[in-house]
């Protein structure tokens with residue numbers, strides 16, 4: 001099978017999502033299958049060869065510098081024509097989720113999101129995806145010739161598989177009008193913080209923290225761990241924290257290696273957004289808090305006592321390791 | 322474009338040898354992401370006098386949710402009479418519906434909280450060629466320009482575009498406390514508002530749901546005493562290998 005991936009990057013370096021897509025694509029392509037990555041201003045293609053990408057198509061055209069979903073979808077469509085790809089992979093990111101359905105529509109291909117497994121069957125393609133906000137896993141069969149898949153974050157993991165790759169300049173034909181139709185005028189990002197999307201560890205806190213003035217220790221704990229910060233819905237609704245931190249069924253879906261929930265009760269809607277995390281640590285004063293049922297590790301105690309102590313212990317641990 | 326989904330507290334079960342979602346005992350509600358879009362649409366209607374329509378692909382059983390939308394203030398509802406089978410066939414219906422209409426603004430939710438496809442509105446955009454922005458958390462008009470704020474990784478991006486426009490809306494589009502619920506007068510008026518049933522167009526599924534399973538259950542939590550956090554660090558380091 002031939003696979004095309006939409007490879008996102010940070011300042012030219014393929015991000016973790018791109019590497020996970022490459023890992024998955026390599027396994028899906030099988031012996032003799034080609035994995036091609038399409039990047040826009042990608043600078044270190046070798047970072048993708050390490051995960052099994054044979055060929056990088058790089059678009060070096062200033063019009064594509066800022067993301068434009070329609071233009072990117074057209075470029076991907078042309079890359080599919082060029083490579084004869086059977087399957088296109090995009091990531092569970094803002095841009096991947098935006099461009100994915102547009103591309104599928106252009107290709108007349110099936111679009112399957114939240115994919116969590118390699119296919120159990122390759123003709124027709126049948127694979128597993130999350131459904132009902134993580135409360136179920138569905139096996140779906142794809143009845144179209146081509147498919148666009150959106151891989152659930154952290155569901156496959158990174159698997160190094162070095163191959164000798166090559167890079168080629170790719171110049172998609174896209175009218176200027178497409179870029180004029182929807183133009184980016186401003187990007188606002190929290191600086192100097194670990195973004196939630198790619199975080200290995202997330203420190204999340206809820207209403208148990210009592211007020212926004214108490215987030216200092218949450219940020220410090222995140223700092224010590226190199227983690228991103230998140231929060232429950234009411235915390236964002238009350239304006240204690242920005243909406244971008246809200247995780248759960250109606251917020252962001254996250255799946256880090258470690259999710260630390262502090263003063264969060266573990267309501268079903270909250271769990272739906274976080275229960276794909278590889279490990280969950282819950283710190284809660286109430287031994288009956290429902291979150292403990294979804295946790296791997298738990299500490300029953302007052303956050304205002306436990307968190308500062310944990311920070312001290314972790315600092316000592318980090319100093320030694 | 323409205324989606325109807327199980328209430329977020331629902332327990333999810335399957336029937337027919339785990340091949341079909343079991344609707345027994347499930348309360349169906351308006352998709353939470355769509356509530357933000359509906360409220361935004363109401364605000365636009367109130368400030369500009371625009372006409373507000375709602376369209377839903379689904380069975381008759383979901384008409385009460387459509388009546389609710391009419392009671393909140395929509396002027397007219399359309400129900401495309403079919404049980405949605407996959408994102409693709411649903412999108413085909415909506416694209417066909419839009420073909421002979423000329424709406425200025427079409428609002429969907431960024432994701433439907435049942436199958437979580439995150440797909441229908443983007444597919445409709447591709448099929449109709451409509452300008453499209455996903456994960457929209459802000460929408461403002463400045464003369465002929467439309468400024469649309471979408472969520473991106475770690476922040477937000479403002480885009481400048483024009484009508485007609487299709488958006489996938491989400492939280493942020495309006496404030497939580499602005500969300501509407503129907504009042505008595507609205508409910509009375511909704512009874513007289515038109516709810517038109519449209520037969521579906523021919524469409525072949527792109528994806529079939531073969532079967533469902535529950536995610537594996539977690540083993541019991543390991544509790545660590547709050548006065549023994551060294552043990553916790555040891556578990557995180559040596560067992561979970563996450564620090």
Ligand SMILES: Cc1cc2nc3c(=O)[nH]c(=O)nc-3n(C[C@H](O)[C@H](O)[C@H](O)COP(=O)(O)OP(=O)(O)OC[C@H]3O[C@@H](n4cnc5c(N)ncnc54)[C@H](O)[C@@H]3O)c2cc1C
Pocket residue numbers: 205206207208209231232233234235246247248249250251262263264265266267268269270273283284285286289301302303304329353
């Ligand atoms: C349609 C719908 C969608 C929703 N979507 C989401 C969503 O996406 N995400 C989400 O998070 N919620 C969502 N909710 C809300 C959800 O139902 C809960 O209300 C919410 O998650 C509770 O937030 P919380 O745990 O921070 O607060 P609470 O439920 O108030 O819990 C606070 C916790 O802190 C503990 N605590 C108190 N003091 C301390 C202390 N000193 N030290 C340690 N622990 C302490 C308490 O024991 C308690 O468990 C949704 C609800 C609905 C109806």
